[in-house]
Amino acid sequence: MAKAQAMQTYPDFLDSTDLLADGPALRARLARDGYLFVRDLLPAQTILAVRERLLTKAAAGGWLDPDSPVQAGIANQAAACKDPEDRYMRVFRGLWMDEELHRLRIHPAVIDLFSRVFGEPALAHPMFVQRNIFPQTGSFDFTTGSHQDRVHIGGATSYALWMPLGDCPREKGALAVAAGSHTQGILDTKVGSGAGGMDIAVPIPGRWVTGAFKAGDGLIFQDVTVHKALPNRTREIRMSFDARFQPMSQPIADVNMVPYSGCGTWDDVYAGWDRADGRYYWKDLTLDVVPLDRSYYERRDAQAFAMAERGDRDARDAILRIIQRDANQEKRTRAEKLLERLDAG
Numbered sequence: 001m002a003k004a005q006a007m008q009t010y011p012d013f014l015d016s017t018d019l020l021a022d023g024p025a026l027r028a029r030l031a032r033d034g035y036l037f038v039r040d041l042l043p044a045q046t047i048l049a050v051r052e053r054l055l056t057k058a059a060a061g062g063w064l065d066p067d068s069p070v071q072a073g074i075a076n077q078a079a080a081c082k083d084p085e086d087r088y089m090r091v092f093r094g095l096w097m098d099e100e101l102h103r104l105r106i107h108p109a110v111i112d113l114f115s116r117v118f119g120e121p122a123l124a125h126p127m128f129v130q131r132n133i134f135p136q137t138g139s140f141d142f143t144t145g146s147h148q149d150r151v152h153i154g155g156a157t158s159y160a161l162w163m164p165l166g167d168c169p170r171e172k173g174a175l176a177v178a179a180g181s182h183t184q185g186i187l188d189t190k191v192g193s194g195a196g197g198m199d200i201a202v203p204i205p206g207r208w209v210t211g212a213f214k215a216g217d218g219l220i221f222q223d224v225t226v227h228k229a230l231p232n233r234t235r236e237i238r239m240s241f242d243a244r245f246q247p248m249s250q251p252i253a254d255v256n257m258v259p260y261s262g263c264g265t266w267d268d269v270y271a272g273w274d275r276a277d278g279r280y281y282w283k284d285l286t287l288d289v290v291p292l293d294r295s296y297y298e299r300r301d302a303q304a305f306a307m308a309e310r311g312d313r314d315a316r317d318a319i320l321r322i323i324q325r326d327a328n329q330e331k332r333t334r335a336e337k338l339l340e341r342l343d344a345g
């Protein structure tokens with residue numbers, strides 16, 4: 001717990017709200033620190049409306065305490081789970097497909113901000129992430145480990161927008177970034193339970209900063225800025241979304257053009273929507289779509305197979321990801337056998 005306590009004392013983000021209208025100043029600060037923290041980027045009411053929609057779906061999926069009001073977002077700890085477990089995905093799909101959630105990443109305030117930062121039209125990646133972090137307890141302990149996004153996102157330099165769906169004080173699992181870490185390029189990774197089943201394997205450069213978010217506040221960071229989430233020490237599920245943005249003229253990797261893994265096709269996603277706006281917003285744009293450099297995943301998979309052969313359960317998340325997400329049938333079969341062995345102990 002000492003480590004968690006130390007995280008609670010990280011200094012606050014530098015607040016860049018006063019620079020919001022000044023593209024060159026935002027660009028300079030982002031280049032210097034690797035991140036921007038902005039208050040009230042989206043109207044709180046917009047965020048809270050999405051939060052309520054997602055909580056209703058989470059409650060129907062059994063994730064919330066049946067004895068508490070849905071709006072309180074109190075977790076049913078017996079249902080605690082995480083991406084990419086099957087029981088997580090069963091409920092998560094419905095949350096991720098939510099139409100109002102999808103509209104957040106193309107809200108004019110967001111697109112205008114990134115366009116100012118880039119000095120040219122900004123592209124919101126079609127693919128984005130919605131996260132649900134259950135409280136940390138004796139029997140369930142998952143938070144996002146330190147990582148960089150670049151290996152997962154590929155393409156040209158991109159920037160994330162991370163926003164909690166509702167207020168997010170530090171103890172609810174706020175995001176932290178290592179300011180200045182973006183100057184060191186892509187760092188070595190090892191198999192872990194962090195984003196994409198990878199964690200950073202070397203000492204982390206830069207200076208950790210974090211802060212308390214109010215609904216509508218946003219954190220922007222570069223794709224090589226190291227970041228992680230603080231543990232969720234409340235009784236609520238911490239809900240957030242993170243989307244990626246880049247200058248429209250730059251190459252975008254193919255993996256960012258498809259829905260979240262396990263959520264079907266775009267037609268599947270849109271089938272349950274009431275309104276048409278926000279669907280296929282990229283279809284008429286001229287984009288330079290390139291393949292993702294998969295070498296980082298290939299290295300992760302080789303490490304995960306070697307660990308799982310030795311019976312090391314730390315490989316479990318990466319093995320699960322191979323089973324669910326790898327195009328290669330041979331690898332999936334090998335991973336399935338190893339998972340059975342790992343789970344049999």
Ligand SMILES: O=C(O)CCC(=O)C(=O)O
Pocket residue numbers: 131133143144149160161162175195227228229240242
């Ligand atoms: O929300 C989290 O726990 C992790 C977010 C993250 O890793 C990201 O936005 O890239």
